[in-house]
Amino acid sequence: MTRYLASRTVQIALTLAIMSLVVYLLIGLMPGDPIEMMISGNPRMTAEDAKNLRALYGIDKPLLERYLAWAHQALQGNFGFSRSFHRPVMTVLWPRLLNTLELEGWAFLIASVIALPLGMWVAARPRSKADYLVNLFCFAGISVPTFWFALLMISLFAVKLGWLPAGGMADPRAGTPLLVALGQGIRFAVLPVATLTIVQLGIYTRFMRGAMIETLRQDYIRTARAKGASERRVLMRHAFRNALAPVLTILALSFGALFSGAMITETMFAWPGMGATIYQAIQTNDFNLALVGLLLATFTTIVGNLLADIALVAVDPRVSIVDRA
């Protein structure tokens, strides 16, 4: 176990290092020059001042050298400032990371709780009318553009019916009774969570259905039926756990896609999360915020992956830690 964790830690560190280098270089290629933006609002700045500012911020040096300086600081826990928030990036990102995890967590949980039993249920009756309908629904979920679905939700539930807020997040004043604050929080969360859930649901259900059908064809299932086990027992005891292993692996790999979905959902519903913040940071040329935000998003995604892998070992004794390392 220790060896496995050590090798995975090295892998995560390597991924983050490569990511930070690539993104740093890419960001250097984005339009806009930070010094020009600073002096454009001030007519008294001369070309000489601009040069001095460049030297002061170290922007006159080659890109690679700047990256190394940045990485050196980052390794000591200093991730720099956000230009648009005028605060250290970590203090900007931390609360937003929690908001994103809240959105992703609920969507993942609800989607899994619906998709796993549903996929299992239709796998037990392949080619039936129910299977056909669920399959149609899954294809619809996979094919609907997230931002358009969000638009439809807003136009129906916020604009037309006026039941739910169109966006933002509850911000209860101090002294609000807990239950009222909770109710407000839920009202704001319903549409974004529902949007992200629906988008994930189709993918998860199809994974589960495919894995179940594959498992139900195995010899040990026939054996279980032959010895008289009830269909329910065959499904729950024999097939489900065996089918769960590949599904968990694929679910873990889809965390990155979950973050991409969350990014659009947050932007559409003005949910103050990491995805929306990264997008705004790119739009407003707040390069450092975009870079660190992206690294933090990658980090949480890979750690989520690792946790899922460990969970996989717990549910499936056939998978040994050693051969995953």
Add this chain to the structure above:
Amino acid sequence: MSVATSPARLVWRRFQQHRLAEVSLVFLVVLLALSLAAPLLAQLRGIDPSLTDLNHRLEAPSAAHWLGTDDLGRDLFQRLLDGGRVSLTVGIAGAILSAILGAIIGVVAGYLGGRLDSVLMRFTDGVIALPMLPLLIILAAIDPAKIGIPTSVSQTETFALYRIVVIVSLTGWTTVARLVRAETLSLKARDFARAATALGARPARIMFRHILPNAAGSLVVSTTMSIGGLILLESTLSFLGLGTQPPAASWGNMLTGAQELLQEAPTLAMWPGLLIFLTVIAFNFLGDGLQDALDPRSERRT
């Protein structure tokens, strides 16, 4: 007794069993034909789809404007077709590009094996796990002038199209690479591959003349399936203002302003989104049908 049936006919017959795939194919062919013929159609109708006319904005459907006009007074029907040409081109070209990329990586990893295989597959798994959308947004935001592309080139519509094709194809190749690698592993142990080796064929010849053609069926299926995802991605990037740039139409950027106009003109938000949805679902059904037709032993349809 029926007469001898050619393999192609067999595939076609199996494909027809999948009704949704058949309907999808018809829908896509009609859509493709219409959007390719859009400039001609505009001429016939005497409409210039890029002409803004603020005196006739947000008009209801009429004989002159079949689906009405948008917030700048342009004919919505023609703009939808123009947007469709962009979306279909990006989706299909991006999928082909990512299939080529994925096939090369997959066949090399699977055939040569060893350390190269494990490095390539680690890399592929790493890319799959990444949150791709923010990365692609950064990639879409970079300034072509800073990588030495003159503005005379980078301002053209063709360049914008190539750029978005390359960007979306960077996500599509991973699935293909894993699939082709798995196929290669089983194909390279087959007798025909071993015979080719025994005859002294070089690895490159075996990979590209013997193995890849035999993996063509699953390549076609996965390429078709990925078109839908890439169209979604293009529309998302364009919606966020980082893909196809106005005044060129794309289904994604037609929705950019729609959020503000939800009250005034709800249909403006309906049509482009509905077309994205229908096109993507049609490509997915088509891929599903092709899978049944080309690979009858596949895990589904037991």
